Amino acid sequence: MAANAPIIDLKGIDVTFKEADRTVRAVKNVDLEVAKGDIYGIVGYSGAGKSTLVRVINQLQRQTSGKVTVSGQNMGALKGKALRQARTKIGMIFQHFNLMNERTIGDNVMFPLLLGSKLSRHDKQAKVDELLDLVGLSEKKNDYPAQLSGGQKQRVAIARALANDPEILISDEATSALDPKTTSSILDLLKNLNEKLGLTVVLITHEMQAVKSICNKVAVMQSGEIVERGDLLTIFSKPTQQLTKEFIETSSQIDAALANVVAQPSIQHLQANERLVVLSYAGASTDDPLIAQLYEQFKVTPNILFGNVEILQNTPVGNLGLVLSGEGDAVDKALAYVKEQGVTVRQISVAEYQAELARKAAEADTNDEGEA
Amino acid sequence: MTTILATDFWTSIMPNVVANKDVFIQSTWETIYMTLVSGIIAGILGIIIGIALVVTAPGGILANRTTYWILDKLVNIFRSIPFIILLAVIAPFTRLLVGTSIGTTAALVPLTIGTAPFYARQVQNALVDVDRGIIEAAEAVGASPMQIIFRVYLREALPDLIRTSVVTVISLIGLTAMAGAIGGGGLGNTAISIGYDRFENDITIMAMIIILAIVFIIQILGDLWARKTDHR
Numbered sequence: 001m002a003a004n005a006p007i008i009d010l011k012g013i014d015v016t017f018k019e020a021d022r023t024v025r026a027v028k029n030v031d032l033e034v035a036k037g038d039i040y041g042i043v044g045y046s047g048a049g050k051s052t053l054v055r056v057i058n059q060l061q062r063q064t065s066g067k068v069t070v071s072g073q074n075m076g077a078l079k080g081k082a083l084r085q086a087r088t089k090i091g092m093i094f095q096h097f098n099l100m101n102e103r104t105i106g107d108n109v110m111f112p113l114l115l116g117s118k119l120s121r122h123d124k125q126a127k128v129d130e131l132l133d134l135v136g137l138s139e140k141k142n143d144y145p146a147q148l149s150g151g152q153k154q155r156v157a158i159a160r161a162l163a164n165d166p167e168i169l170i171s172d173e174a175t176s177a178l179d180p181k182t183t184s185s186i187l188d189l190l191k192n193l194n195e196k197l198g199l200t201v202v203l204i205t206h207e208m209q210a211v212k213s214i215c216n217k218v219a220v221m222q223s224g225e226i227v228e229r230g231d232l233l234t235i236f237s238k239p240t241q242q243l244t245k246e247f248i249e250t251s252s253q254i255d256a257a258l259a260n261v262v263a264q265p266s267i268q269h270l271q272a273n274e275r276l277v278v279l280s281y282a283g284a285s286t287d288d289p290l291i292a293q294l295y296e297q298f299k300v301t302p303n304i305l306f307g308n309v310e311i312l313q314n315t316p317v318g319n320l321g322l323v324l325s326g327e328g329d330a331v332d333k334a335l336a337y338v339k340e341q342g343v344t345v346r347q348i349s350v351a352e353y354q355a356e357l358a359r360k361a362a363e364a365d366t367n368d369e370g371e372a
Numbered sequence: 373m374t375t376i377l378a379t380d381f382w383t384s385i386m387p388n389v390v391a392n393k394d395v396f397i398q399s400t401w402e403t404i405y406m407t408l409v410s411g412i413i414a415g416i417l418g419i420i421i422g423i424a425l426v427v428t429a430p431g432g433i434l435a436n437r438t439t440y441w442i443l444d445k446l447v448n449i450f451r452s453i454p455f456i457i458l459l460a461v462i463a464p465f466t467r468l469l470v471g472t473s474i475g476t477t478a479a480l481v482p483l484t485i486g487t488a489p490f491y492a493r494q495v496q497n498a499l500v501d502v503d504r505g506i507i508e509a510a511e512a513v514g515a516s517p518m519q520i521i522f523r524v525y526l527r528e529a530l531p532d533l534i535r536t537s538v539v540t541v542i543s544l545i546g547l548t549a550m551a552g553a554i555g556g557g558g559l560g561n562t563a564i565s566i567g568y569d570r571f572e573n574d575i576t577i578m579a580m581i582i583i584l585a586i587v588f589i590i591q592i593l594g595d596l597w598a599r600k601t602d603h604r
Contacts, residue, residue: 058512084514091513098509101604102528112513114523144603157509164513 005072007168007200008034008057013066015052015224026052028224029066034217036167039194039201041211041232043247044221050204053221054170057202058090059083071167088112091161095173097153099145105156106132106141112163131159135189151182158189162197169193171203175210183207187214208251212236216313220244236317237282238344254278254319257306259357261321262350267305270350274325276305277335280344283315290341298334300326388572395562400582402476402557406548410483411541417488418540421447422495423521429500433507433517450489455547458482459554479548479556487544494536498529531602538594542587549583559583 015027026049034040042050055061056068059075068075071089078086099108109131113124132138135155145153154174161169171190175183191214193199205211211218211232219229220243228241239245249255258278261267267276281290294300302322309318324331335345383390421443427433428440453461459482463473466481502525510524526533549560559579567576 060508060511081516084516086514087512088514092509094505094509096503096505098503098505100506100524100528102530102601111510111523115513115515115519146604160509160513 004035006033007036007038007071008032008202009067009069010053010056011067011069013053013056013068014064015049015056015061016064026224027056027063030224030226032219032226032229034200034202036200037194037198038217039191039203039215041215041218042202042204042221042226043206043208043211043218044204044243045206048221049224050221051172052224054172054202054204057168057170058087058092060092084115088115088164089166090168090170091158091164091166092170092172093154093157093161093174095176097145097150097157099153099156099160101145104142104144105137105148108145108156109159109163112160117164127163128159131162134162134193135159149182150178151186154178154182154186155189158186158193162193162199166199168200168202171201171205173204173206176205176207183210184213190214208247212251212310212312220247232312233282233315233317236312237280252308252310252319254308254321257321258348258353261305262348262353262357267323268350270323271325273327273331274323275331275335276348276350277322277324278346278348279320279322279338280318280346281320281342282312282317290338290343293337294324294334297337298326298330300324300330300334386574386578388567388575389578392562392566392575395566396559396578396582399557399559399562399579402561403545403548403559403583403586406476406479406483406551406556406558407541407545410480410487410548411544413480414484414487414491414544415537415540417484418491419495421488421492422499423525425492425496426499426525427517427521431504433511433520447489447492450485451493453486455482455486456550456553458486459550463554474555476551476556476558479551479554479558482554483544483547483551486547487540490543491536491540494540495533498532498536499525501532502528531598531604534594534598534601538591538598541590541594545583545587545590 010030010032013027013030013032014025017024017026028049030053032040032053042053044050052061056063057070057075059068059078063076070086073086075083075086100111103111106128109128110124113119113127117124119127129138129141132141135158137152137155137159140148140152140156145156148156157174158169169190175186178186187210190201190203194201194214201214203210203215215232217229217231218235219226220235220241221227222243228235228239228244235244236248239248261276270276279290291302291304294302302324305321305323307318307320309316311317324334326334335347339345379390389396425440425443425447428436428443430437430440432440450458459479462482462485466478467473469481470477472478506528507520507524510520515524548556548558549563551558552561552565559582563576563579566572567574567579
């Protein structure tokens with residue numbers, strides 16, 4: 001394997017389930033490359049095929065067609081003992097932890113070491129202690145899973161997944177059953193393991209917040225396909241797909257702020273020379289004194305309505321809601337200039353936006369009724 | 373105290389029991405012998421068949437449609453045959469196996485065949501209750517099918533297995549009462565062929581009391597053990 005070859009390389013993966021009366025194509029011709037040291041987020045709604053796709057990596061799910069290469073090994077060709085050996089190098093954690101209820105915490109972590117590890121009994125115990133220490137649960141060694149909280153259970157599951165010193169950790173909705181505070185502590189732990197052990201992490205989730213806080217790359221999945229992918233910053237600052245925008249919105253609340261703004265009378269009755277816009281920017285483009293330039297160069301007055309800045313991958317990503325007012329075509333010229341600076345401009349027509357909101361609300365209502 | 377322990381007292385309320393003390397001691401042993409031996413053999417068979425049903429079922433770790441179908445149907449058929457008929461029907465097979473078709477040892481064969489499928493179903497139900505996610509987690513760390521069976525399925529289902537074993541043993545004791553039909557002896561036989569047929573009601577009642585005592589002891593010990601192993 002070449003030094004810079006991806007640690008996980010999926011090529012043209014298709015997974016089809018045959019049921020009695022129909023066939024379901026859960027994953028459709030997906031290519032995915034994960035580099036060593038990545039924390040790769042895969043987001044999508046439930047049923048998008050995320051879990052099926054990641055199970056192809058350790059072959060818990062065999063692909064119908066396509067090629068799976070992990071650490072240079074062609075996984076599809078492995079069977080029996082060779083496959084089980086390869087799996088020991090791919091840790092996995094789950095939404096519902098999947099700990100063994102009748103074994104203590106220590107024995108749960110010990111479990112992978114009982115399956116053919118060549119360590120001595122003493123070394124195995126030492127390894128278990130070291131792992132429990134790593135996840136901060138040393139004092140729970142002799143407790144049973146039923147005595148632990150969800151976050152603690154997931155920590156045990158992480159320790160178990162790391163018992164065989166894997167190079168890859170697959171996280172299948174591992175934080176979805178946890179509260180926000182516990183979620184962020186588990187995510188911090190994953191990030192920490194990534195940095196400390198050089199662990200490559202593949203993280204599936206439906207929460208963009210989780211992706212935002214630790215991933216460096218992200219793929220968005222819908223109906224078995226990856227509809228958009230890239231590094232975190234690009235996806236967040238310049239999403240191209242509607243679904244991606246939806247996911248980003250769930251974590252940034254820009255639309256919620258906009259909905260508030262358009263409800264205000266002063267915004268509903270904008271003058272002809274006034275314009276409601278949202279500027280989105282990432283990284284270097286935020287260094288220039290853009291707002292000051294608007295007035296100095298174009299005599300355009302910006303009225304700031306709301307704004308937020310987040311730090312993703314040590315780079316600021318911001319959104320700014322403004323009303324711009326200026327003489328003649330000054331506003332248009334100013335916006336053209338802003339676009340040249342690498343800032344994404346979204347012009348909003350208040351009437352259209354309100355109609356859009358009303359339509360969405362009606363949709364949500366019918367959905368609720370459908371569920372009830 | 374002295375009056376309760378005195379032979380006079382027992383002779384006055386259960387005259388026939390006292391007269392037939394040796395019969396009771398022997399038939400109690402016969403019941404225990406039949407329960408124990410057929411219980412152990414049926415237990416082993418039932419666990420093997422139960423495991424086989426779970427792992428070969430669709431979606432199981434060794435899914436195999438044909439094996440599952442055959443086992444499933446066999447279990448259903450043998451569970452459906454009334455025990456008293458089974459005793460008679462398999463008599464030739466019993467003779468082939470133990471050399472005779474009457475007597476306590478001969479009763480072991482139908483008792484085993486009558487119990488194993490019942491127990492297999494109970495084992496299957498206990499194992500199926502092990503969370504699929506736990507099995508998947510074991511597969512993900514590289515456990516082999518044998519390791520999953522012994523270190524995950526049987527271990528995780530242990531409290532349920534103990535409980536279902538108790539149910540099975542108790543129903544097996546019930547079956548031993550019918551073994552008298554082929555000369556198997558035991559407490560059931562004593563209750564009917566001595567107590568009932570000769571109108572010696574105290575014998576019937578005493579046989580019942582001893583069987584109840586055995587059942588209660590097994591139930592209590594089983595419950596204690598199951599509770600001790602259960603950490604859910």
